[in-house]
Amino acid sequence: xxxxxxxxxxxxxxxxxxxxxxxxxxxxxxxxxxxxxxxxxxxxxxxxxxxxxxxxxxxxxxxxxxxxxxxxxxxxxxxxxxxxxxxxxxxxxxxxxxxxxxxxxxxxxxxxxxxxxxxxxxxxxxxxxxxxxxxxxxxxxxxxxxxxxxxxxxxxxxxxxxxxxxxxxxxxxxxxxxxxxxxxxxxxxxxxxxxxxxxxxxxxxxxxxxxxxxxxxxxxxxxxxxxxxxxxxxxxxxxxxxxxxxxxxxxxxxxxxxxxxxxxxxxxxxxxxxxxxxxxxxxxxxxxxxxxxxxxxxxxxxxxxxxxxxxxxxxxxxxxxxxxxxxxxxxxxxxxxxxxxxxxxxxxxxxxxxxxxxxxxxxxxxxxxxxxxxxxxxxxxxxxxxxxxxxxxxxxxxxxxxxxxxxxx
Numbered sequence: 151x152x153x154x155x156x157x158x159x160x161x162x163x164x165x166x167x168x169x170x171x172x173x174x175x176x177x178x179x180x181x182x183x184x185x186x187x188x189x190x191x192x193x194x195x196x197x198x199x200x201x202x203x204x205x206x207x208x209x210x211x212x213x214x215x216x217x218x219x220x221x222x223x224x225x226x227x228x229x230x231x232x233x234x235x236x237x238x239x240x241x242x243x244x245x246x247x248x249x250x251x252x253x254x255x256x257x258x259x260x261x262x263x264x265x266x267x268x269x270x271x272x273x274x275x276x277x278x279x280x281x282x283x284x285x286x287x288x289x290x291x292x293x294x295x296x297x298x299x300x301x302x303x304x305x306x307x308x309x310x311x312x313x314x315x316x317x318x319x320x321x322x323x324x325x326x327x328x329x330x331x332x333x334x335x336x337x338x339x340x341x342x343x344x345x346x347x348x349x350x351x352x353x354x355x356x357x358x359x360x361x362x363x364x365x366x367x368x369x370x371x372x373x374x375x376x377x378x379x380x381x382x383x384x385x386x387x388x389x390x391x392x393x394x395x396x397x398x399x400x401x402x403x404x405x406x407x408x409x410x411x412x413x414x415x416x417x418x419x420x421x422x423x424x425x426x427x428x429x430x431x432x433x434x435x436x437x438x439x440x441x442x443x444x445x446x447x448x449x450x451x452x453x454x455x456x457x458x459x460x461x462x463x464x465x466x467x468x469x470x471x472x473x474x475x476x477x478x479x480x481x482x483x484x485x486x487x488x489x490x491x492x493x494x495x496x497x498x499x500x501x502x503x504x505x506x507x508x509x510x511x512x513x514x515x516x517x518x519x520x521x522x523x524x525x526x527x528x529x530x531x532x533x534x535x536x537x538x539x540x541x542x543x544x545x546x547x548x549x550x551x552x553x554x555x556x557x558x559x
Contacts, residue, residue, distance in 0.1 A: 171348050172287040173296045175341070176280050177303035179239060182338050183276035184307030185314075186246050186269050189253070189331060190215065190262070192315045196324045201258055211266045213515065218270030220511030227278040227504020235282040235351045236342075238275050243339040245272030250332035254325045277507035285491060286351045293491070294437060297484035298430020305423035305480070309416065370505070374493045374554040377547055378506040381486075384544035385448065385479075386513030387520075388455065388537040392418055394518050396472065399530045404465030414469040418476035425480020433484035440485040440492065441552025445545045447482030451475045452541040459534030489548065493555045 194208050229238050249268030256262055280300060288296045314334075318327035342349060396418070397411040406414075429447075436443055454475040458468045494502045524533040 166292075168348075169288050169292050169296070171345065172283065173292075173299050175345055175348055176283050176296075177299050178338055179243070179342070180276060180280050180300050181303040181307035181310070182243065182246065182335060183273050184304040185311045185331075185334075186249075186273050188308065188311040189250065189269060189315065189328075190266060192312055193253075193319070193324055193327075196319065197262065201262075203259060207259060209518075211262055214263060214266040215270045215273075216511045216515045218267055219274045220508045220515065222271055222274030223277060223508040223511060224505050226275040227501035230275070230278045230282050230351075230504070231501050232353065234353050235279040236346060236349045239279045239283075239342060239349065240339060242272050242275040242279065243335050243342065245269075247332045247335040247339070248272075250328045250335065254328040254332070277510075278501070278504035281487070281491075281503040282351050283349055285494075287348070291434070294433030294435075294484050294488060295430040297433060297487035298426050298428075300487070301426035301429070301480070301483040302423045305419050305426065308419050309423070372495060374551055375502055375505060377551045377554060378490055378493055378502075379509040381544050381547035381551060382506055382509030383513040383516070384540050384547060386510045387517040388451075388541045388544075389479075390514045390517035391521055391533060391537040392472070392476075395521065395525055395533060398525065399533060400465065400468065400472075402528075402530045403461065404468060406465045406469065410465075410469070414472055417469070417473040420476075421473045422476035422480035422483075425477040426483045429481040429484040432481060433488050436485070437488055440489040441548050441555070443485035444482045444489055444548040447478050447485075448541055448545045448548065450478040452538040452545070454478065455541060456535050456538035459531040459538065461531050486548075489551055489555075493551055 190211055191208075197203050197208065226238060245268055249265050249272060252261060252268060253265045256265060284293065284296045284300065315327050315331065318330055392415065396415050400406040400411040400414060432443055433440060454471050457463065458471050458475075463471060490503065490506055521533045521536060524530075524536065
């Protein structure tokens, strides 16, 4: 591989201010990505009332979003490695703004399908973009903290979206809320353009005499990449249960009020964000044992998830246990990203992260279909236990990644 763009120095420790600027910009971008995940579902009650849509039609919108995002994420990695992360980030933020502007003028279901495509295309690029920038621009000793901040800001994006969108739609109008969201994305784009020098990355070309296509796809022949993909798919299936069915499960199993059940979901996300913060110090302390850290955290989360599914806890106990589950899984987040970094072949950061993180979209797409059948049959506890089992399978995947990474080195 030969570099065709100036590469920031990461081998030596850069000034703290320089690293902090990069981490802050990338964190803001990641928050905007997670913010976009909820732009459609938060307005589902409005769409049902205004356009007369069914739950099936609304569900299809999210399927479109995740299919486009999943395929796009795998392909975006190639663009990042070929063009650099910066222009891809600019394009992603522009697409999210376009999606919001289209939503603001939507006249029916067809328009909302177009919005889902725009938002899926905009969202798909962030993980390969973010991790390429962090891995190249942040000093190695601070990478654990960078991954912690990255995960934390993503969870904050999820937490801010309901307040922003629902608040504006209640105060003014749902169309105004989408217009304001578009302005938010354009403001982040303007900031990224202003600070573009902090976001530059090295572009890699195939060595002379190497077939470009073969070189670009060589990473797909590395088994550990597919182990990473499996890990993200499996672990995300459990998160999808919390986001999609958590409120209904608490209501059905324990008679918890709708407001209290939603507060539990918020508590899960906030605890996960707190876990990410703590996990940054854990990842920095034990960078070599990242796979084992992930395994311990996921095992703890699976145990708590299964406990909730047994029905042994009352409503309050279940809500607390679910929140603590978010904390346990969050602590493992930065070590998870460190684990993927170690498994990534040189010069293929964007492609690998794009392929691996597309497992997130696959998990989000599969889980509601599989466990939705459980929910339809009233198997609420079994849904949680099933999520725990899937999370344990992700533990095996994490240990497999660690074993194969050691073998490669």
